[in-house]
Amino acid sequence: MTACQSPSPKTTQNGFVAIEQSVWEKSQKQVIDNIRDRQFELAASQLEAMISGAGDEDSHWQYIRMILAVLPAEYATPLITQASQQPQVQQSSDHLLGFSRLFMRHNEVDKAITIAQQAVALDKSETTVHWQARLLSVNQNFLAAEQDYQWLLSQSPANVDYISQYAALKMQQNQLQAAEDLLKNHSDEPRLLYQYILILLQQEKMDSAKDQYKTLKSLITDQALTAEEKLDYGEVAMWLDDYDTALTLLNEIKDAEHIYPAKLLLGRVYMAQKNPERAMVLFKQVQNAPQQHAIPAFQMVAEFHHSQGDLEKAITEISEGLRFFKEQPDLLYFRALIYAEQNNVTDAERDLRTIIEQDPEHADALNALGYTWADNDMNLDLALDYISQANELKPNNSAILDSMGWVHFKRGDLLKAEHYLREALAQSNYSEETYEHLIEVLEAQNKSQEADFIRQKQQQRQSDKP
DSSP states (O other): HHHHHHOEEOOOTSSSSEEOOHHHHHHHHHHHHHHHHHHHHHHHHHHHHHHHHHHTTTOOOOOOHHHHHHHHEEEEEEEEHHHTTTHHHEEEEEEEHHHHOOOOOOTTTHHHHHHHHHHHOOOHHHHHHHHHHHHHTTTHHHHHHHHHHHHHHHOTOOOOOHHHHHHHHHHHTTTHHHHHHHHOOOSSSSHHHHHHHHHHHHHOHHHHHHHHHEEEEEEHOOOOOOOOHHHHHHHHHHTTTOOHHHHHHHOOOSTTTHHHHHHHHHHHHHHTTHHHHHHHHHHHHTTTTTHHHHHHEEEEEEEEHHHHOHHHHHHHHHHHHHHHHTTTTHHHHHHHHHHHHHTTTHHHHHHHHHHHOOOOOHHHHHHHHHHHHHTTSSHHHHHHHHHHHHHSSTTHHHHHHHHHHHHHHTTTTTHHHHHHHHHTTTTTTTHHHHHHHHHHHHHTTTTTHHHHHHHHHHHHHHOOOO
């Protein structure tokens, strides 16, 4: 701090006050040393003075952003706010975008959007609008994001990133046909074709997906693919039962950033090939990886035991994961569902309540707890309240609509029960259990003929499935 204050500051040709370069360089070293020693408060104090005296040197602002990216959020966020308000930053769309990205790095989405909007107002370019569109998509401001993507495509109609992200936006809104229409005319671009295949798979258009996959496979043959592309195309190959291609692509991935997701996918391929022993070795290796990879590895081992009917082993596996990652919500949720399957309401309720205490707007946990109570004829008023909250948080979700129907059935409101169950079946990815619930509700209303018709359709649909 003393180093920043000793000599008199200079004034730049643009009228900004700046620290002398020799002092700046000393301060840089002090900040880095303090971060290395985990003296974050002292580093933040030094950086605050440097922000005020950065002048109009781009290299100074690049250094400031670099340090703010590694400082813990509680120290970094106030400094990002201070820096983004400096006149040098306010006059530069590049600086504004840099600090918007920093807010996003520290999960301050609203603040990131505010700064991005300032950048767009200062310079409406494809770079600024593209970043704003991505932030708006994350924040689920779909209408504004859509307007941005339409503007971007009016500027560059063939831009792969714009088409891909606009299609992803449509998928976020469950507008699968609109996403399909965006992508179907780009069968010569592997990345967009891959995304098109995913949409076809999501709609269970298997024949069309297989046809498009043949084209994708021919396009990527003999191409130099990135590790991320190998992951993506390997996963599509797995879904379409081309296990040899999946194994070839995934086994080629060796870099540190992608090796763990590759091993997870390889394990899934081996599971599909009825080789669980080899899959378990890979999953166990990934359990020692960073959390974002280890969590699904514990889940996959537990899911294997669950598929074998060994619920106790599945619970043991998830509990082992929770020993390393205490109160991790995905693992708690998985274990709660298995407890509910065992009719162990007490333990299921405990795990789901733990999730809701951490995140009162965890729609899946609210729905699961409400459904568990309803299915066991417990706390029906509170069950309806929890499921209704989940329905507000995730409207048009087939599982939650099914729960709404089931809790109304348990409460004796058969008309509402039928309404919500039919709504659930109108969504994509509905569960076969919803048909069973609807049949039970119809029979309770003495609509036996309609119940029999639905039962026959359900049996026919199951017999038609590959």
